[in-house]
Amino acid sequence: MKYYLANKSKGISILFVAFLSIFCVYIVSALVSSMLETARDANVNAVTSFSFVMPQDSALTISEEDWTEIENMPEVRAVYQAFIESSYIDTILAKANSFVVFLGEDDLNRLFQDNRYEIIEGRLPVDGAYEVIMHERILRNKGLQVGDFFGSDYDDGESVVGGYQIVGSFRGDDVISFGTDNCQVDQYQDIGVDADTTKYAGVVLPQGALEEMNQVLDHVDSESISFQTRSDIQRQYDEQIQGINLLMAFVILIVAVSISIAIGAVLSTVYQSRMDEYGILFAIGYRKRMIFASISKEILLLLLISWILGIGASVLALGGVNQAIFSKMGQSIALLNANSFLYTGLAIAAMFVITLLPIIRKFAKTDLITIIERR
Amino acid sequence: MLKAENLSLSYQDGRTRRLIFSNVSLTVEEGDFVAILGPSGSGKSSLLYILSTLRAADSGRISLNDVVISDTKKTCEIRYQNFGFIFQQHFLIPHLSVLENVMAADYRVKRRKEAIELLEQLGLGDHIRKRPHELSGGERQRVAIARALVKKPRIIFADEPTASLDGKTAGEIIKLLTAHCKDASIVCTTHDPAILPKTCKVAHLTDGNLLL
Ligand SMILES: Nc1ncnc2c1ncn2[C@@H]1O[C@H](COP(=O)(O)OP(=O)(O)O)[C@@H](O)[C@H]1O
Ligand SMILES: [Mg+2]
Numbered sequence: 001m002k003y004y005l006a007n008k009s010k011g012i013s014i015l016f017v018a019f020l021s022i023f024c025v026y027i028v029s030a031l032v033s034s035m036l037e038t039a040r041d042a043n044v045n046a047v048t049s050f051s052f053v054m055p056q057d058s059a060l061t062i063s064e065e066d067w068t069e070i071e072n073m074p075e076v077r078a079v080y081q082a083f084i085e086s087s088y089i090d091t092i093l094a095k096a097n098s099f100v101v102f103l104g105e106d107d108l109n110r111l112f113q114d115n116r117y118e119i120i121e122g123r124l125p126v127d128g129a130y131e132v133i134m135h136e137r138i139l140r141n142k143g144l145q146v147g148d149f150f151g152s153d154y155d156d157g158e159s160v161v162g163g164y165q166i167v168g169s170f171r172g173d174d175v176i177s178f179g180t181d182n183c184q185v186d187q188y189q190d191i192g193v194d195a196d197t198t199k200y201a202g203v204v205l206p207q208g209a210l211e212e213m214n215q216v217l218d219h220v221d222s223e224s225i226s227f228q229t230r231s232d233i234q235r236q237y238d239e240q241i242q243g244i245n246l247l248m249a250f251v252i253l254i255v256a257v258s259i260s261i262a263i264g265a266v267l268s269t270v271y272q273s274r275m276d277e278y279g280i281l282f283a284i285g286y287r288k289r290m291i292f293a294s295i296s297k298e299i300l301l302l303l304l305i306s307w308i309l310g311i312g313a314s315v316l317a318l319g320g321v322n323q324a325i326f327s328k329m330g331q332s333i334a335l336l337n338a339n340s341f342l343y344t345g346l347a348i349a350a351m352f353v354i355t356l357l358p359i360i361r362k363f364a365k366t367d368l369i370t371i372i373e374r375r
Numbered sequence: 376m377l378k379a380e381n382l383s384l385s386y387q388d389g390r391t392r393r394l395i396f397s398n399v400s401l402t403v404e405e406g407d408f409v410a411i412l413g414p415s416g417s418g419k420s421s422l423l424y425i426l427s428t429l430r431a432a433d434s435g436r437i438s439l440n441d442v443v444i445s446d447t448k449k450t451c452e453i454r455y456q457n458f459g460f461i462f463q464q465h466f467l468i469p470h471l472s473v474l475e476n477v478m479a480a481d482y483r484v485k486r487r488k489e490a491i492e493l494l495e496q497l498g499l500g501d502h503i504r505k506r507p508h509e510l511s512g513g514e515r516q517r518v519a520i521a522r523a524l525v526k527k528p529r530i531i532f533a534d535e536p537t538a539s540l541d542g543k544t545a546g547e548i549i550k551l552l553t554a555h556c557k558d559a560s561i562v563c564t565t566h567d568p569a570i571l572p573k574t575c576k577v578a579h580l581t582d583g584n585l586l587l
Contacts, residue, residue, distance in 0.1 A: 002470050002471060002475070003470045005470070006469070006470035006506070007470065276466060277468045277469075279466070280460075280462075280466035280468070281479070282451070283429060283454070283460050283462075283466075284454065284455070284458075284459070284460055284480055284522070284523075285451050285452070285453075285454040285455025285456075285458070285482075286451065286455075286482060287451045287452075288451075290482065369424065369429050369430060372429075372462060372464075372466065373420065373424070
């Protein structure tokens, strides 16, 4: 380390390059993590207190038979007739799914009572009106307020068909939106489908713990219906993010490898120029292994310093961006998140190995005594 | 103490092998100052490197206190335990201070006190925080002496320690060296007999033979 204190420009240039790469990796992985976290919140956390039942792809409705069968399961307390649509929430890099569940007014009231949702603004939707209540985080993410309108009539990017007024926001475990009357259902009714008896989908409430019920639901093997449980959605979500994670790992690998080659080039000239030092140490009784360990320690220390500085700078930068932009969009960045530590750690490890390899090779091949003999 | 028997060395020179020396035997007793004299290219350095385990001979045997050291792989440990080195070049580590350079001699024990004492005795008390490039040639070589002595080795190997110094400084360096290693033996190569103390054993290396 004293070498780099005495040769500051070399130390600083290595630190700086490693620092920059750590900074990039941290920022990218934090943004991706934030996206995944926001997406997870709206997906997986949508079904924290209940599960959904839906007709299998080809069917449009659930048959009376199936319905009764579900209702009669001992783990199921009740099934509320529902119509489920998908809206979206924004994440930093992409849109993610967010459910909107349309229920009868009575069922909705009961659901709110049972799950102890807290209405923090406005009121619940009522029958006979196109109204929704949204989880506070969804509302904030969409940049909407109670009183605003929402739906494909107002927003081209919205997949929820029609137009609804947002009449309230709530706080609760399930990150989701609820409505009563549904525009699509009313259209079907206009062409003769009875809205009261037709079961488009259901909200399945557990008798006891949700996990117990879900375990049973996950094992129902039916050709006409399918359940959307927390574990299902988690699995779908995991599958989706696998690709993203792979891509991220790839990007990080590329960054780490190319930076490592740059640092490696500087380091090998540094250590080449220090061969005199190692020659004399070897002559006076240091083992090659010890000399090599001290070189490794030195490089590792440099990289660790870059790591800490890189993380520090990233956290500061992300904190600023978070305050300025994301918190206003109802998205948060976990400033210190495990993924970013992991990925930057991997980058450091890759840099360490890649920079050290050529030095090891060179070192193993060098006859240190020759260095002294030649003078 | 150090006993070398029948050492031979040759180098590959194009297609033929060139003999540097053969059947060289030498004994260094405790407190000896052994000078290896000979013209440039006669193989003095090669012999010193072999005696000090830095290089291996083609044949022959070296033992230290009756333990054979010429056929072991653990030469680093032998050098660390027993030997001190001074070369023509000082080989001080440029980014370390004078004191740190001397202390670098021992990787197990921090010999700070001994190092400072020794540097003071060698007249470098005011320079211990300086870096080598701030010193004169003679001062640097004195630091190298301190580095060789600080572990109290049994034998100091010095390969032309004064060759890059002017005559007056060279004489001083040899004086300091002999004055400060009363307990240690010294094996010193040189092509200049003028610098040697009167009480030394001289061995001449000429035409591949060592004449005592
Ligand atoms: N590694 C080597 N390979 C081939 N020849 C060498 C090597 N080292 C030394 N020599 C040759 O051996 C001879 C003796 O060298 P050296 O021991 O350095 O002599 P001195 O120290 O007496 O000047 C020289 O002719 C030199 O060229
Ligand atoms: Mg020589």
